[in-house]
Amino acid sequence: MSNHFSADNLKFPGDDRRLELTDVFAFASPEDPGKTVLIIDANPTSAPPPIPAPVTGPEFYPGAIYRINIDNDGDALADVAFTFTFSEYRDGGQTGTAWCASGPEARGPEPAGQLLAESFPVSFDGAAQPVPLDGPSPLRLFAGLRSDPFFADVEGALHGFDWTGHDDFADNNVDSIVLEVPSDLLGPGSAIGVWASISRRTDGGLEQLDRGGNPTINPFLNPEGEKNLYNTRQPVDDMANYLGPWTQLLQDKGGYSAEEAKAAVMQVVPDILRYDRSKPAAYPNGRALTDDVFSMRFAWLTRGKVPPTGLRPHTDLMTHFPYLGPPNPGH
Numbered sequence: 001m002s003n004h005f006s007a008d009n010l011k012f013p014g015d016d017r018r019l020e021l022t023d024v025f026a027f028a029s030p031e032d033p034g035k036t037v038l039i040i041d042a043n044p045t046s047a048p049p050p051i052p053a054p055v056t057g058p059e060f061y062p063g064a065i066y067r068i069n070i071d072n073d074g075d076a077l078a079d080v081a082f083t084f085t086f087s088e089y090r091d092g093g094q095t096g097t098a099w100c101a102s103g104p105e106a107r108g109p110e111p112a113g114q115l116l117a118e119s120f121p122v123s124f125d126g127a128a129q130p131v132p133l134d135g136p137s138p139l140r141l142f143a144g145l146r147s148d149p150f151f152a153d154v155e156g157a158l159h160g161f162d163w164t165g166h167d168d169f170a171d172n173n174v175d176s177i178v179l180e181v182p183s184d185l186l187g188p189g190s191a192i193g194v195w196a197s198i199s200r201r202t203d204g205g206l207e208q209l210d211r212g213g214n215p216t217i218n219p220f221l222n223p224e225g226e227k228n229l230y231n232t233r234q235p236v237d238d239m240a241n242y243l244g245p246w247t248q249l250l251q252d253k254g255g256y257s258a259e260e261a262k263a264a265v266m267q268v269v270p271d272i273l274r275y276d277r278s279k280p281a282a283y284p285n286g287r288a289l290t291d292d293v294f295s296m297r298f299a300w301l302t303r304g305k306v307p308p309t310g311l312r313p314h315t316d317l318m319t320h321f322p323y324l325g326p327p328n329p330g331h
Contacts, residue, residue, distance in 0.1 A: 006210060006218045008227045013209035018043045018061035019198050021210040022174055023150055024068075024273055026194045027281035027288045029180050030319055035138075036183045036277060037323065038068050038082070039289075040196040041174040044148060058124055058145045058327075059089035060096070060175050065111065065199045065206065068179065072187025076236040076270045080186055081106035081113070084143065084177055086122065094122040096143050098131075109199060109206050117141060126326040128318075140180040140321055147316050147325035148172040152294040153309040161298065163309045170314065171328045178322035183277055193272035194286075195235055208232050213273035215287065216297040221246055235270035243269050254303045264300060289317050289324070 007013045012020045022041045029035040043060065060066065063085060070080040080102050087095045098120070101113025116139065120131040123144030130140040148169050156163040186192050195213030199206050210231045212218060218230050221242075233241065243265055250261035267284055275286035283291040295308035316325025 006212070006227060006231065008224050013198070013228070013231055014200055014207075016056060016061060018056050018059065018175070019064060019200060019209045020044060021196055021198050021212055022148070023215060024194060024196050024213055024287065025149075025289060026192075026273055026275045026286040028183075028277065029321075030323070031321065032180075034183055035180050036186060036192075036275075038179045038181065038194060039176060039322075039324070040066065040068055041146075041148065041150075041176050042066065042198060043175040045172045045174070057089055058173070058175065059094045060084075060086040060122065060143070061198070061200065062086055062088045062094075063201060065109070065197075066177060067197045067199070068177070069106070069195050069197070070186050071193035071195075071235075071272060072189065072191075074191070074193070076193070076234075076238070076272060078106040079103070082116075082179060083111040085111060086143075087119075092124065094124075095119045096122055096131075098133075098141060098143075100139075109208075124327075128322055128326070130321060138182050139185075140178075142176070142178040142322035144176065145173055145327040146176040146322070147314065147328050148174045149289045149314055149317060149324055150294075151292070151311045151314060153311055156309060157294075157298070161306050163307075165310060167311050167314075171330075173327045176322065176324050178324065180321060190278040191274070191276045193235075193270075193274050195272045211235075211271075213271050214268045215283070215293040217268055217271050220297060220301065221249060235272050238270035242271075250301070250303075254301050255305070256303055260303070267300075289313065 022044050025039040027037050029037050066084040068082040069078040072079045083099045085097050097118045098116040099111045099113050105112040116133050117131050150169050151167045153163050154168040197208050197211035199208045222230050246265045247261045250256040281288045283293050290313035298306040
């Protein structure tokens with residue numbers, strides 16, 4: 001899985017799949033090279049057997065804060081933040097509100113900054129029209145149900161990397177937030193870092209329940225009993241918390257030398273998706289919708305011993321905004 005089922009015991013954060021952050025993408029707009037596309041996906045329709053998915057609908061979690069963070073100076077703190085909240089799901093519909101904050105405002109946990117759109121409709125029917133934004137804005141925004149672009153051979157991974165050729169995510173859906181942003185809005189240089197989080201109000205406070213930037217990190221690297229803790233932490237603390245343990249893990253399980261293991265871990269610590277926009281997006285430089293990150297992570301974990309799965313990207317991807325395929329029927 002990518003970041004699917006990233007809580008302890010193969011559960012969803014907060015025991016609710018709508019709070020599950022599955023993937024983060026960052027790449028240059030195919031329609032305008034001067035813009036950067038940022039995508040976060042949540043609420044996967046698949047569930048790991050034998051544990052059933054909690055009974056929820058296709059909606060975003062009402063009142064939760066979905067957040068895209070941008071670090072443009074390398075200090076692992078947000079310099080730009082886009083936040084999104086959503087209404088209750090009633091009669092098959094839901095609305096959302098979006099903000100954009102910069103500077104110190106971007107580092108607070110609550111929505112802040114410029115209001116981009118208020119009470120916009122979430123798309124559940126496959127419609128892919130951008131949300132009308134307030135003011136003269138060159139941004140494009142979409143929020144709604146789309147086909148899950150992640151592809152992986154889970155059965156093969158569970159049985160000694162004897163790849164089956166079956167894509168366990170081929171017919172699944174996710175709730176997607178897609179932003180297309182003028183690149184200079186994200187920072188003056190070409191290098192940025194991107195990560196996302198989902199937080200829920202609990203007992204009057206705001207609790208971060210999931211977060212990530214790089215694919216397949218928390219589910220693959222942290223042992224049971226530590227995944228939930230990881231989800232509550234911030235990237236700025238990752239070096240202190242995870243450089244040592246993960247370096248040791250790669251030495252013990254992957255056959256790396258100490259120096260090789262540390263260099264490999266430094267690629268994903270802090271857990272921020274690094275993207276130099278002067279170069280083509282291909283993980284680990286940003287992440288395109290077609291990147292085979294499942295195969296890449298197993299190769300990374302084993303120092304190249306596990307071969308690629310042989311799976312191909314999903315054929316329903318679009319060349320135009322919002323780039324993700326329409327939702328699959330039956331989910």
